[in-house]
Amino acid sequence: MKLNKSNLLVLENIRREYTVGGTTYPILRGIDLTVKTGDFLALMGPSGSGKSTLLNIIGCLDTPNSGKYNLKDNDVSKMTISDLAEVRNKHIGFIFQNFNLIPSISVLENVLLPSFYLGNEDQKKAEELLVLVGLKDRMHYRPNDLSGGQKQRVAIARSLINNPSLILADEPTGALDSKTGHEIMELISSLNRDQNKTVLMVTHDMNIAHMAHRIIELSDGKINK
Amino acid sequence: MNDIKFTTKLLKLSVLALLSNPFRTMLTMLGIIIGSLTIIIVVALGEGAKRDIEQQYSSMSVTTILVNAPSTVEGARSKLNYDDVVELKAIDSLKTVIPQLSGKVQMQSEGNSSNLSVLGTTSDVKELANLKLISGKFWDDEVDGRAKVAVIGAIVAEELFGSRTADVVGKTIVVGKKEFEVIGLLEYKGGSVGPTTIDDSIFTPYDSAYRYILGINGRFNINAQAKDVSRIGEAVDQMSTVLRETHNLKAGTNDDFRVRDMGSTVSSAVNSSRTMGILLASVGVIVLVVGGIGIMNIMYVTVTERTKEIGIRKAIGAKEEYILMQFIFEAFLMSFIGFLIGAVLSFGAFFLLKQFAVAYVVVWWSYLLSFLVTISIGLFFGYYPAKKASALNPIDALRYE
Numbered sequence: 001m002k003l004n005k006s007n008l009l010v011l012e013n014i015r016r017e018y019t020v021g022g023t024t025y026p027i028l029r030g031i032d033l034t035v036k037t038g039d040f041l042a043l044m045g046p047s048g049s050g051k052s053t054l055l056n057i058i059g060c061l062d063t064p065n066s067g068k069y070n071l072k073d074n075d076v077s078k079m080t081i082s083d084l085a086e087v088r089n090k091h092i093g094f095i096f097q098n099f100n101l102i103p104s105i106s107v108l109e110n111v112l113l114p115s116f117y118l119g120n121e122d123q124k125k126a127e128e129l130l131v132l133v134g135l136k137d138r139m140h141y142r143p144n145d146l147s148g149g150q151k152q153r154v155a156i157a158r159s160l161i162n163n164p165s166l167i168l169a170d171e172p173t174g175a176l177d178s179k180t181g182h183e184i185m186e187l188i189s190s191l192n193r194d195q196n197k198t199v200l201m202v203t204h205d206m207n208i209a210h211m212a213h214r215i216i217e218l219s220d221g222k223i224n225k
Numbered sequence: 226m227n228d229i230k231f232t233t234k235l236l237k238l239s240v241l242a243l244l245s246n247p248f249r250t251m252l253t254m255l256g257i258i259i260g261s262l263t264i265i266i267v268v269a270l271g272e273g274a275k276r277d278i279e280q281q282y283s284s285m286s287v288t289t290i291l292v293n294a295p296s297t298v299e300g301a302r303s304k305l306n307y308d309d310v311v312e313l314k315a316i317d318s319l320k321t322v323i324p325q326l327s328g329k330v331q332m333q334s335e336g337n338s339s340n341l342s343v344l345g346t347t348s349d350v351k352e353l354a355n356l357k358l359i360s361g362k363f364w365d366d367e368v369d370g371r372a373k374v375a376v377i378g379a380i381v382a383e384e385l386f387g388s389r390t391a392d393v394v395g396k397t398i399v400v401g402k403k404e405f406e407v408i409g410l411l412e413y414k415g416g417s418v419g420p421t422t423i424d425d426s427i428f429t430p431y432d433s434a435y436r437y438i439l440g441i442n443g444r445f446n447i448n449a450q451a452k453d454v455s456r457i458g459e460a461v462d463q464m465s466t467v468l469r470e471t472h473n474l475k476a477g478t479n480d481d482f483r484v485r486d487m488g489s490t491v492s493s494a495v496n497s498s499r500t501m502g503i504l505l506a507s508v509g510v511i512v513l514v515v516g517g518i519g520i521m522n523i524m525y526v527t528v529t530e531r532t533k534e535i536g537i538r539k540a541i542g543a544k545e546e547y548i549l550m551q552f553i554f555e556a557f558l559m560s561f562i563g564f565l566i567g568a569v570l571s572f573g574a575f576f577l578l579k580q581f582a583v584a585y586v587v588v589w590w591s592y593l594l595s596f597l598v599t600i601s602i603g604l605f606f607g608y609y610p611a612k613k614a615s616a617l618n619p620i621d622a623l624r625y626e
Contacts, residue, residue, distance in 0.1 A: 061540060061619050082544050089542020100537045100623065104245060114541045119231055158541070 008037045008165060008198050009058065014067035016053055027053045029221035040192040042209035043202045045218035051202050052170065058200060059092055059168045060084045089117050093159025097171035099151040101143035108139040111157045118162055129157035133187065149180035156187055167191060169201040173208060185211055239554035253523040256516025257563030261599040263509035265571040268591030271502030273584035278494045280415055287488035288454055290461060291419055293446035294482055303481040304472040307431065310447055312471050318460040321450045323349045326434050326443040327421045333399040334385040341381055342426035343400065345434020353450050354418040360391035361409030364430055371432045376409035378424040403437040419448045457486045513598060517606035520556055524610035535614055536622025549615035556607020564599040568592055
């Protein structure tokens with residue numbers, strides 16, 4: 001596969017297996033995937049199909065056993081743990097199913113956290129993002145004082161603070177009721193539409209998946225053609 | 226500049242984490258507090274003991290050799306007496322030899338009365354104990370051998386005359402039942418000559434003390450001074466030989482006297498106080514080690530409790546070293562604050578020691594020592610749990626509930 005300027009990430013023959021008690025379980029069995037800047041992809045598939053593992057590898061939280069992964073023309077598969085942390089920090093924004101906010105610090109501090117680890121805390125930007133997600137008036141609250149939808153909005157603001165080019169969402173509406181879920185999806189879609197963010201989303205929900213430009217279906221560790 | 230801000234923020238994170246469970250933090254620090262306090266106090270007690278020893282022996286040079294009679298020697302009375310002094314004076318390695326007949330006696334003057342010490346000796350005591358007169362003079366052994374005259378210590382003057390000024394010379398003291406004339410007043414000295422403390426004693430000619438005051442109730446010993454430090458051993462041997470001869474002791478029988486040179490007495494006193502100090506200091510260190518294990522324990526619990534948080538932080542880009550630093554700061558803070566509390570408590574402890582009249586000397590380096598030991602232990606025991614936290618796999622940590 002040719003590398004193209006507008007290719008944000010390219011996966012080539014990615015394999016991942018886990019060994020538990022001497023038995024090896026293959027999870028990903030040769031994934032080829034190219035995502036262009038500005039794409040909006042939905043990853044679907046039954047549980048155990050490997051979509052979360054794939055998302056983790058794309059998110060630099062996990063490394064493949066073999067295969068090649070290029071992100072922004074950098075070979076991620078050869079990076080050190082410390083470099084991977086830097087890539088996650090600078091280039092990737094995470095949105096999780098269960099929000100993953102730190103309960104002991106305020107909403108504002110949660111949003112600021114990735115920029116703190118970047119060494120460049122930008123309070124003004126954080127406040128702007130909280131305006132964007134409609135939670136400016138809650139910025140001094142603790143996460144546990146917010147509703148599920150509000151928590152996910154905070155997580156979205158946090159994912160944007162370091163201005164990453166790639167947003168990874170793992171079942172972002174999984175813990176929300178359908179009305180709130182749609183509001184969150186609207187917000188995520190607008191990031192792709194208005195800010196040209198590349199979005200990769202894992203979901204079970206066909207309705208939500210249809211908001212994406214492209215649906216990738218996984219089964220048994222392979223992409224269904 | 227950015228680094229300082231970053232570090233400050235990490236420190237703030239650690240403070241917040243510690244404050245989130247203040248009771249547990251306090252309990253964890255308890256061992257550290259007690260340990261650092263122990264080190265400070267132990268050093269102060271050790272220095273106090275050292276000062277005591279120095280003061281006690283300040284008027285004795287290392288060349289001083291004391292001869293006394295053990296209270297009982299196989300039921301027989303010691304033959305140690307004034308005549309031995311004359312024999313010992315013939316030894317060429319000795320500079321001075323004085324007899325010391327001492328005891329406590331009720332003394333009165335000008336309506337004041339007090340129980341004070343008497344020391345019957347020869348005027349050589351002046352040189353031997355390095356005594357200085359404020360006024361008056363010592364007696365002449367040839368002329369005043371049996372005169373009822375006394376040179377008095379500073380405290381004696383204060384007790385009996387209410388002042389230690391020159392005008393006490395010429396006044397009279399009733400010692401026991403006899404009147405003695407004060408012929409000299411000593412400078413305040415602090416210290417003792419043989420078994421007798423100088424400042425609360427009166428010094429009289431040996432015979433006068435024996436005849437008029439103490440008689441056979443007095444405690445007798447001999448105080449000698451070697452000519453040179455290098456001849457102390459020789460002097461001690463010669464003295465033993467002479468005394469065995471004059472006491473007619475047969476070969477194989479025990480001495481009925483004891484010869485001790487102050488050099489080795491002082492050094493053994495110093496040694497034993499140092500041993501004690503080391504012993505107590507090790508207790509301090511042991512307490513700190515136990516305290517450090519406490520820190521390690523609690524930090525393990527903390528790391529487990531905060532596994533999810535660590536996972537989140539790592540997922541959004543915290544490098545391992547930042548997580549490591551955050552937890553090391555926690556260990557550092559606990560040991561540092563523990564030390565501070567221990568240091569503050571030390572003032573209270575010193576106040577108590579003062580109430581119980583225990584000797585101590587506060588020295589600045591005891592705080593430095595306590596600080597260094599405490600912090601090293603905190604960091605040593607904090608490192609491993611912090612390392613464990615920083616090495617957590619973000620995926621596993623995120624899944625942890």
